[in-house]
Amino acid sequence: MVRETGGLRADAARNRRLLLDAAEAELAEHGLDVSIARIAARAGIGKGTVFRHFATKDQLVAAIFTDQLDGLAATGAALLEAAEPGVALLEFMTAGVELQAGGQSVCQLAASISRTDPAVRAAVGRLADVAEALTARARAAGAVREDVTGHDIVLLLAAASQAAVPLGDVVPGLWRRYLGLIFDGLRPEAAHPLPVPAPTNAQLTAAAQPA
């Protein structure tokens, strides 16, 4: 949790919270292109203070992204107790796409930052664990095909939201259509052999190298 105020002085802790709140709001409103100056102004702090808390703009964005991923993981963990595993999995995926549909940035994030930043990568791992648990239940219930993993689910969240991006402003809920289509592809009825196996944990770890 980034909002923990470790052993910080009172003013530093306060500024950090102001910064994170301002950054989250500005990123959601204007996407990755917001200037640090704008975020600092909204937080009511100096530009330089931003770089005292986060060495780089990317790291600030990564911190916020990490928080959001962990929030989604918590949602997924709660859904493990739901009655119908297939419905629960779909609800989890819906929450995941909704998260991305709120902001602008989405895929630029997934592309460049989640590879590099260790905290984000750890958060993705926690998320994938929850997704795998949900998927295992759905598989056992016959709601989902055998060859789909939790990592597949996480990666498909970005896919569903991406499909709707070009029309996002005009048709607000369009991503639900593509999530529905993609989810139908996860059902056992239409399952055909896939040409490439699911990514392994080793491959996910290997992706840590910077671009």
Added chain:
Amino acid sequence: MVRETGGLRADAARNRRLLLDAAEAELAEHGLDVSIARIAARAGIGKGTVFRHFATKDQLVAAIFTDQLDGLAATGAALLEAAEPGVALLEFMTAGVELQAGGQSVCQLAASISRTDPAVRAAVGRLADVAEALTARARAAGAVREDVTGHDIVLLLAAASQAAVPLGDVVPGLWRRYLGLIFDGLRPEAAHPLPVPAPTNAQLTAAAQPA
């Protein structure tokens, strides 16, 4: 076709071609973040000359994107004569994702530019027409569910490539897995009613407003 040299002076026509080739290569290698200076240097022309041919960096990128879309449309048109409509549609989608997998930028493009730039929007329209023709054949052959349109197909191309982005370097052909999963969702066997109808032409036209 952007590489047409209209009524340009000889040196201008030559520079334009050098510029487009250099830009395409640099964009594929380094993504949307390449500097104009770098592109100009590769083309062997001055920075200012870039802006004589394209008013803005976005317009240069849009020109290249337009070309690539039209190339894909040509591939799709050729596939209209293929024997099996379902296989043809999948081949078309494969070519579409391959196009995006080659470069880096992908989704940033789809998000910000294709909305705004009229030439890109026109190219997307031509592409959607071909996709719709391919889809109609596949529908009639029973290879694809009734409620999927050509525009769905085009939007799903970005989805499939997006899913593989975080692991693109590590597992080169991973997008084939997600294209396969998504294509299984298009089959009639697993079709469930979708919560949102396909985007209409009116909505696609309305999306022309800048962000």
Added chain:
DNA sequence: ACCTGAACACCGTTCAAGT
């Protein structure tokens, strides 16, 4: 007409000066 590089505005990042 078209080319060019110097000049401008803007943004991420650094750092000397403050408390």
Added chain:
DNA sequence: ACCTGAACACCGTTCAAGT
């Protein structure tokens, strides 16, 4: 310890001077 704004390097874009 931490805050701040001026200063730096870099990039997209403009434009006066060249051919």
